[in-house]
Amino acid sequence: MRFRPEQHLRRPGDFRAVRESGRRLDCGAFTLWHFSRDPAAVPAALPRVGVVASIASVGAAVQRNRAKRRLREVFRQHQDLVPAGSDLLLVARAAVNRLAYPALVQKFTAACRQLPRPPHA
RNA sequence: UUGGGGCCUGGUCGUUGCUCCGAGUUCUUUGAUCCCAAGGCGCGGGUAACGCCGCGCCCGAUAACCUCGGAGAGGAAAGUCCGGACACCAUAGGGCAGGAUGCUGCGCCAGCUGCAAGGCGAGCGCAGGCACCGCGUUUCAAGGCGCGGCGACGGAGAGUGUCACAGAGAAUAUACCGCCCCGCGGGCAACCGCGGGGUAAGGGUGAAAAGGUGGGGUAAGAGCCCACCGCGCCAACGGCGACGUUGGCGGCAGGAAAAACCCCGUCUGGUGCAAGGCAAAAUAGGCGGCUGGGCGGCCCGUCCGAUAGCCGCGGGUAUGCCGCACCCUGCCGGCGCCCGGCGCAAGCCGGGCGACGGCGCGGCAGGCCCAUCGCAAGGUGGGCCUGAGAGAAAUGACGACCGAAGCGCCGCAAGGCGUGGAACAGAAUCCGGCUUACCGGCCCCAAAGCU
RNA sequence: UGCCCGAUGGUGUAAUGGUAGCACAAACGACUCUGACUCGUUUUGUCUAGGUUCGACUCCUAGUCGGGCAG
Numbered sequence: 352m353r354f355r356p357e358q359h360l361r362r363p364g365d366f367r368a369v370r371e372s373g374r375r376l377d378c379g380a381f382t383l384w385h386f387s388r389d390p391a392a393v394p395a396a397l398p399r400v401g402v403v404a405s406i407a408s409v410g411a412a413v414q415r416n417r418a419k420r421r422l423r424e425v426f427r428q429h430q431d432l433v434p435a436g437s438d439l440l441l442v443a444r445a446a447v448n449r450l451a452y453p454a455l456v457q458k459f460t461a462a463c464r465q466l467p468r469p470p471h472a
Numbered sequence: 473u474u475g476g477g478g479c480c481u482g483g484u485c486g487u488u489g490c491u492c493c494g495a496g497u498u499c500u501u502u503g504a505u506c507c508c509a510a511g512g513c514g515c516g517g518g519u520a521a522c523g524c525c526g527c528g529c530c531c532g533a534u535a536a537c538c539u540c541g542g543a544g545a546g547g548a549a550a551g552u553c554c555g556g557a558c559a560c561c562a563u564a565g566g567g568c569a570g571g572a573u574g575c576u577g578c579g580c581c582a583g584c585u586g587c588a589a590g591g592c593g594a595g596c597g598c599a600g601g602c603a604c605c606g607c608g609u610u611u612c613a614a615g616g617c618g619c620g621g622c623g624a625c626g627g628a629g630a631g632u633g634u635c636a637c638a639g640a641g642a643a644u645a646u647a648c649c650g651c652c653c654c655g656c657g658g659g660c661a662a663c664c665g666c667g668g669g670g671u672a673a674g675g676g677u678g679a680a681a682a683g684g685u686g687g688g689g690u691a692a693g694a695g696c697c698c699a700c701c702g703c704g705c706c707a708a709c710g711g712c713g714a715c716g717u718u719g720g721c722g723g724c725a726g727g728a729a730a731a732a733c734c735c736c737g738u739c740u741g742g743u744g745c746a747a748g749g750c751a752a753a754a755u756a757g758g759c760g761g762c763u764g765g766g767c768g769g770c771c772c773g774u775c776c777g778a779u780a781g782c783c784g785c786g787g788g789u790a791u792g793c794c795g796c797a798c799c800c801u802g803c804c805g806g807c808g809c810c811c812g813g814c815g816c817a818a819g820c821c822g823g824g825c826g827a828c829g830g831c832g833c834g835g836c837a838g839g840c841c842c843a844u845c846g847c848a849a850g851g852u853g854g855g856c857c858u859g860a861g862a863g864a865a866a867u868g869a870c871g872a873c874c875g876a877a878g879c880g881c882c883g884c885a886a887g888g889c890g891u892g893g894a895a896c897a898g899a900a901u902c903c904g905g906c907u908u909a910c911c912g913g914c915c916c917c918a919a920a921g922c923u
Numbered sequence: 924u925g926c927c928c929g930a931u932g933g934u935g936u937a938a939u940g941g942u943a944g945c946a947c948a949a950a951c952g953a954c955u956c957u958g959a960c961u962c963g964u965u966u967u968g969u970c971u972a973g974g975u976u977c978g979a980c981u982c983c984u985a986g987u988c989g990g991g992c993a994g
Contacts, residue, residue: 412898424869
């Protein structure tokens with residue numbers, strides 16, 4: 352399953368919308384924010400994601416890059432669990448690089464099951 | 473084993489992703505009308521000038537999806553400590569201020585400058601000079617010689633300032649104790665006390681006490697005198713030079729610190745890719761751009777300086793400013809929009825959108841050479857070299873095998889088995905240097921030990 | 924990415940190159956029946972490592988940490 356460039360959150364406005372209007376789920380090694388865009392405006396849109404890894408919580412550049420790569424890979428392989436038209440924001444902590452990859456996947460899928468389904472069913 | 477130098481930064485394979493590029497496939501318009509080609513050259517014409525006009529030639533674009541193919545982090549990519557390229561602004565020249573730098577010779581180095589010779593250059597290397605430190609040797613000692621180490625190594629006979637505390641005295645040196653002489657008094661005497669004077673050899677203080685050692689000399693002492701050494705000046709000689717050697721003169725003028733101010737020599741505009749430039753479409757307004765001429769003032773820039781030491785130069789007068797918002801003349805045009813405040817208006821002031829776009833930006837590329845077409849710009853073909861190019865920021869995830877250090881067990885040892893699973897660290901305009909971080913491996917040189 | 928600053932007890936701040944002070948805080952004691960106020964005493968420091976100097980918070984070099992500016 353691909354992870355396309357237009358699935359990246361890039362604009363500061365998009366990030367602000369997720370942080371101000373979205374729901375927050377604590378997943379231990381990272382924090383997942385979820386925000387459903389208006390389905391009438393963008394019908395059947397692919398889910399988008401933004402990844403944040405700060406120097407204070409994760410570490411130097413090598414650790415930050417590695418944390419963002421692993422979280423992006425988790426999202427790429429399991430994005431079918433995310434409802435269409437959703438914007439996700441993954442905020443990494445230092446534990447992202449310490450956990451084994453299957454444990455990271457398990458945390459992500461568990462969080463996705465708590466996400467609300469779109470109303471059209 | 474130790475020291476120095478250089479090189480490399482786990483390997484192979486599979487599945488599946490990411491970024492960029494090429495090829496294929498599909499659609500449309502051509503190079504000013506949402507974005508995605510605001511092309512180039514030659515000739516002619518025109519203008520104050522231009523992106524102007526005409527003709528001709530050359531060159532050229534094409535998204536997304538999908539398929540195939542190719543490429544994809546470092547020695548430090550880091551720190552941002554230096555130098556440069558590049559870009560913009562400024563710039564006649566000279567000087568001042570500021571900054572950097574500092575033994576000599578030669579070589580190298582990203583590059584810069586010059587017609588050339590040559591010069592500059594962050595730094596690096598080699599050889600040498602001098603100073604200091606350690607060891608050895610020699611000497612009574614100072615010192616000399618040899619070996620090794622080390623040095624941000626111009627000037628403290630240009631000037632200003634500083635040298636706390638301690639100590640009698642700290643840069644025009646100094647008399648506390650002590651030593652010596654004289655006078656007076658006491659005492660049989662040794663000597664003691666008081667007063668006057670001489671003295672820098674000794675003690676003590678200090679980081680540092682104003683040449684050192686030895687001898688002479690003296691009441692005691694002192695470069696007071698002598699020898700050697702040190703220091704300063706002069707001369708000769710040697711050396712490309714730093715500097716050295718020798719001789720003469722001077723009885724000594726001389727302390728430390730310039731990583732205090734400073735002086736001398738040399739170099740030196742400012743800013744920093746968030747530089748900079750592009751993104752044009754009528755409410756036909758002096759709205760925008762460009763440009764010529766002119767008056768007085770004012771203002772700004774030029775690191776400072778024009779209100780000046782001197783000669784200025786450039787610009788603004790919409791964006792920063794006076795005379796009521798300089799004036800006059802002209803050319804071209806496709807020249808974005810919104811909000812708020814002041815104001816009759818002209819206009820002025822403040823803020824925002826466009827604008828988290830795209831270029832700069834690195835192989836749809838560049839350099840060199842050859843052939844060929846063309847007046848030229850350029851095109852085509854061949855050879856060699858260079859080989860990441862994102863933009864909330866790519867180089868990953870998983871699996872299999874091999875696997876270094878370390879740890880455990882076995883073995884006299886060589887080694888074997890098991891466990892373990894790889895340091896520091898992620899390009900952001902580019903290049904050169906420096907510094908810092910760091911697991912291990914390979915190679916070379918030197919020394920010592922063992923075989 | 925580029926540029927520019929700073930670092931002194933727990934906190935805020937002083938110190939021509941010459942003994943590191945001050946205020947608040949903290950601890951202890953006194954005053955009080957107790958607490959507060961007040962008074963007294965004490966503890967705690969020059970970001971790190973080298974260098975220059977007789978001597979470094981100060982000067983120089985390298986690093987660490989923190990902050991600011993430029994869209």
